[in-house]
Amino acid sequence: MANRSLPITLTRAYSRTDFTALRAFVQRVPPATIARLYFSEDSDGNAPTAGWVSMYLRRMQADLVDLAIEHGSPVLADHLKASARAHGSARLTAVTLKMVEQAAALAVARPDAQHPVGMWFRPLVSLRLKGEGIRTLGDLVAFCNRRGGSWWRGVPRIGAGRARHIVAWLRQHEASIGERVIDDVELEDPLVAGDPVVVDGPRSALVPLERMTIGAALAGTNGANRSNAFPFIRARNDLDAVRAYLNRYRDQPKTLRVYTKELERFLLWAVAVRGKAMSALMVEDCEAYKDFLGLPSPSFVGPRAPRSSPRWRPFATDALTPESQRYATRALRAAFAWLVDVRYLAGNPWKAVNDPRVLKREASIRIDRALPADLWERARAFMDEACEPVGAKQWRIARALLLLMGESGLRREEAAGAMRARLAVSPHSIRVHTVWQLTVIGKRNRERTVPVSPATVSALRAHWRDRGEDFDDLRSSASLSLPLLAPLVVPSFRVAEARHANSDAPQGYSTQGVWRLVRWAMKGLLEGMDGLSEADRTVLHGASPHAFRHTFGTHAAADDVPIDVIQRALGHASMQTTSIYVQAEQRRMAHEFERFYASEPDANE
Known part of the structure; x- marks a missing residue:
């Protein structure tokens, strides 16, 4: 017993990545390359050096050789001992390493939930x-x-x-x-999953409109509310009629998406909950659906998921706001009115249903998300510095986008659709600092012209240089037809790749691409800016593309730009909406002076 050696144990267990790195090391891959491919930064953010990787893998190799000598076959043990005597340490080939790994299987760490x-x-x-x-x-x-x-x-x-x-x-x-x-x-x-699913009553699978097929009994072929007059649309059933209605909005993707959501919810409820065809619903049924909107059944509610996923559900929340309930009611009333006009339905039961009551709020938009003036200026200064390196192309795109929204008040759809041909020096600009103007298509398909600052134009020029385009070449029709903002690298998403592949001309950002770029920039500001307060971090963390439109409105009001001018720049239909920015600035002023007056001595003391 006294001469028996103790079993060998390891000071640590090695992971699959460690073994992969060791194989590369044995095959004489340079340690610097192994460090880049297989090892992460440590907790302090320090990158592994080639020397550390070489030392670590040699120690690992020695550990595994000791284990193989202890637990492996006698032939392998003798081979390793002979190699060690000849070279000072056992030299491994790809074959002997595989044998060592098998013999040292106990050294491999077992994955655990707490492992990084x-x-x-x-x-x-x-x-x-x-x-x-x-x-x-x-x-x-x-x-x-x-x-x-x-x-x-x-x-x-x-x-x-x-x-x-x-x-x-x-x-x-x-x-x-x-x-x-x-x-x-x-x-x-x-995305490859997309087979049609039959919805034919309670306990049916809930699927979006494009995958929906309704069973014959509830399809509405002979619905009680079907019109006897000659129809103006070729709709055999309710599903065909709904698709014919939605086809009107094929050139308005945002409207199409919203109306599709409302109609597919209603169709699914009619068939899977009410057990009736849509063209057989009466006023009482519509009233029941209005109540359902306030509290959808659990089977209709689930976390957001792609429309192709079996996890998709019609509702993402179990309680719609009164505003959303009213919108749904009005959307369905309008759809049914059209179906009556084209003689698919005999009458519109939604005409007898009142809209849900909605509390009228004093301020309907969240302008508190705007960046304060000081934070906005510091963010701009940081972006200017971040854009200086030659390779900082992504920062130059982000700066151009944020300035376009924050200095001109554009919505993200407007920024995504902005074209070079619609940007020009304002013919009314007479100052030293030239003001440019950009014409965009806003909400409700309304055209408006917004001011563009010299700083924004300068940022756009820098972005165009990265794209290899001449921003100031107005003689070329090809240049004028280009989007103001365009990604330099096509994202590796199927939709994005298809969108860019199907066009010879460079494509601009999608609205979702604008959102992702803003979030990328906010993350960069949070990580890179010094001296951020907790309030600053909260604002940047929650900043969406619309926050920069609010930033423009709030700062313009603070600089005493006339409210009617701000209204036209923002494209508000009502001056009452624009006045919220003025009220916000007045409220901020009152709070600041409250603090100022609180520091003065009381006259009664």
Whole structure:
């Protein structure tokens, strides 16, 4: 017993990434390359050096050789001992390393829910996961379960193929992780799923309009409210009629999306809850649906999910606001009125249904999200500095976008659709600092002209230089037809790739692309700006594209720009809406003077 050696134990367990790195090391891949491919920064943000990687992998190799000598076959042990005597340490080839790994299987760490993702995935993958708040394997499982089969769409540059490997690996190790990826997190790309689903009564699957087929009994072919007159549309049933109505808005994507949502909700409720065809509904049924809007049944409610996902539900919240309920009622009333006009329906039951009561609020828009003047100026200064390096092209795009919204009051749809041909020096500008003007198409298809600051034009020029285009070349019709803002790299999303591939000319940003760019910029400001207060961080963290439109309105009011001028620039239909910006500035002034007067001595003392 006294001469028996103790079993060898490891000071740490090695992960799959460690073994992959060691294989590369054995195959003489440079340590600097291994560091970049397989090792992440430490907790202090320090990148691993080539020297550290070399030392770490040599120590790991020695540990595994000791384990293989202890637990492996006699032939392998003799080979390793002979190699060590000849070279000072055992030299491994790809074949002997594989044998050592098999013999040292006990050294491999078992995945655990608390393990950081960097322990099991490559640095670039780990970095992207961490960017979405996914720091541990437990976080990753929860994220997949919460988002469903399209979870990877919320993580930049994690495609469907890589997502399938990650989910398969998580399921393979669910016993040691202690948490399970649920079954409806599909391994296939959810966009390929799209087979029609028959909705024919209670307990039917709930699917969006484009995948919906209604059973013959409830299709409305012979609905009680069908018109006997000659119809103006070729609609065999209620689903055909609804699609004919929505086709009117094919050139208005935002309106089409909203009306589709309201009509598919109503169709699903009529068939799956009420058990009646839409063309057979009476006033009492419409009143019942109005009540349903206030409290949808749990089967109709679920977290936001792609329309192709089995997790999709008609409602994302279990209680619509009174404003949303009123909007739904009016949208359905308008749709039914059109169906009566085209002689599909005999009458409109929604005409007898009152709108839900809505409390009229004094201020209907959230202008408190505007950036205060001091924060806006500091953010602009930071962006100017961030744009100086030659490679800072993304910052130059972000600066041009934020200035276009924050200095001209554009909505994100207007910024996305802004064209070079509609931007010119204002013929009325007579000052030293030239004012430009941009004509955009706003809400309700209304055209308006907004001012554009010299700083914005300068930012646009810098962005165009990055695109390899001449911003000031007004002789070329090709230049005039270009969007003011365009991505330099097409995002790796199927929709984006198709959109850019189907056009010879460069395409501008989508509205969703504008939103993502603003959020990228806010994250950069939060991480890079010094001296941010808690209030500053709160504003930047919650800033959406619309916050910069509010920033323009609030700052213009503070600088005493006449309210009617602000109204025209913002495109408000009512001056009462614009006056909210003036009231906000007056309220801020009152609060500031309250603090000022509070510091003065009381005259009665």
